[in-house]
Amino acid sequence: MSLFEMLKKEKILLDGAMGSILISKGMKMEDVPELWNIKRKEDIIQIHQDYIDAGADLVLTNTFGGSPMKLSEKGLENIAEIISSAVYNARKASEIVVGDIGPTGKFLAPMGKITEEELFVTFQLQAKYLIDAGVDVILIETMYDLREALAAVNAVRSLNIQIPVMATMTFDKKKRGFFTIMGDKPEKCYEELEKAGADIVGANCTLDSDDMLELAKISRTLTSLPLLFQANAGQPEMLDGKVHYAQTPDHYAKNMISILEYADIIGGCCGTTPAHIRKIREMMK
Amino acid sequence: MxxxxxxxxxxxxxxxxxxxxxxxxxxxxxxxxxxxxxxxxxxxxxxxxxxxxxxxxxxxxxxxxxxxxxxxxxxxxxxxxSNISVNNTQVVIGTVQGDIHDIGKTLVSSMLTASGYTVHDLGSDTPADSFIDKLKETSSQFLCLSALLTTTMSGQREIIERVRKEGLNVKILVGGAPVNQRWADEIEADGYADNAVQAVRLIDSMVNQ
CATH class of the missing domain: 1.10.1240.10 (Methionine synthase domain)
Incomplete structure (x- = not known):
């Protein structure tokens, strides 16, 4: 079944965080998470499987930082192999696989020196590798600069392949409302992402589930596209030398269920675990 | 006007x-x-x-x-x-080792420079030794340590311990997305700022103490 066919029938639940679980499985700060798709294949498949067992409808590939720009900086050249392994691992657990594309971490002017053309080229290659390896959906997420998000959507669409594209921005809550760190409002983001060819828009990261619920409510009035939200389970804090996120599965799931009144797809971002996804699934029933 | x-x-x-x-x-x-x-x-x-x-x-x-x-x-x-005395407070700043994130640190660095401080920006992924060497070389009064990742925050603690062990007389400020006042207190930093504007204000207030 395709994503659009699923959407006609029901609300969709994505998986939760990958990075924080990799860290709990011993990933070091100098490790490249995407390399685990090859070196720690069984662990990655297990994480995907844990999310499916918890009730996720589909999973995201472990390719958030998998842009050629980012990976080649780490001295990696086998980018196609890394990405196809990631898709293989996700496919082992899930019938529908979402190819994940995160930001490059570089900044456009005036903050940095990267150009939109360079971003387009790297995203085009990442999207091509993901699609060649058989992903069913592309998710462009955690975008803090609308221009970078648009470069990514344009890059996927330039491949001329019919594939659902979801694009989510990262917003901060300010006195005057929700804005990206660059100052773009949700309405502008949704409108321009739609124009570029995104089928589903929304937000992920930074906001916890309380704030994300507020954003979801507002967002429903701003676009007619299906909406996707993935909230953080609070903000990361160090407790006894360990990273801790404050929102419990119960609290988080309650908010995410409320978000479903306004959204079509939900999932977990930083700090969420299979326990969070399981709780949401229980409450969706 | x-x-x-x-x-x-x-x-x-x-x-x-x-x-x-x-x-x-x-x-x-x-x-x-x-x-x-x-x-x-x-x-x-x-x-x-x-x-x-x-x-x-x-x-x-x-x-x-x-x-x-x-x-x-x-x-x-x-x-x-014109021999006018300028602000001669010096600041060493950088993102800790293992962390390539630059932007928050660069903003603090730019805002400090804009406010008249002499800033020695060591960039990102900076080893503890480089911070220590620069502090000694310049006799700077402030050290600003940035970390954007929960995995690299502990680097701030290590550098603070090193600086204290070396007996350097320097005020240490920490910042970065996962960093908060509680963390700053735990690792015994002299201050924490949530953003670049607050960082300048904090250093201003410490200079004037």
Missing amino acids: DLIDELRQAMIDIDEDTVDELLPRCIEKYAANDIIEKGLALGIREVGRLFEEGEYFLPELMLGAEIMKSSMNILDPILAE
């Missing part, structure tokens, strides 16, 4: 062309320290306030700091000639 008032307003409006046009005219008419204190510095402080209020965003703050820096490059030699 006075020329200096116009200059201040152009700074607040992040209007680079007008600042460039007004600055030479101000220099003909006013003392350099007045141009800074009544014009540019007040302007950049207002830019910072607007950023904190959520009226301005990263690009405005960054551009504002850049305009300030290029204006100061023109004014510094004049200040030096």
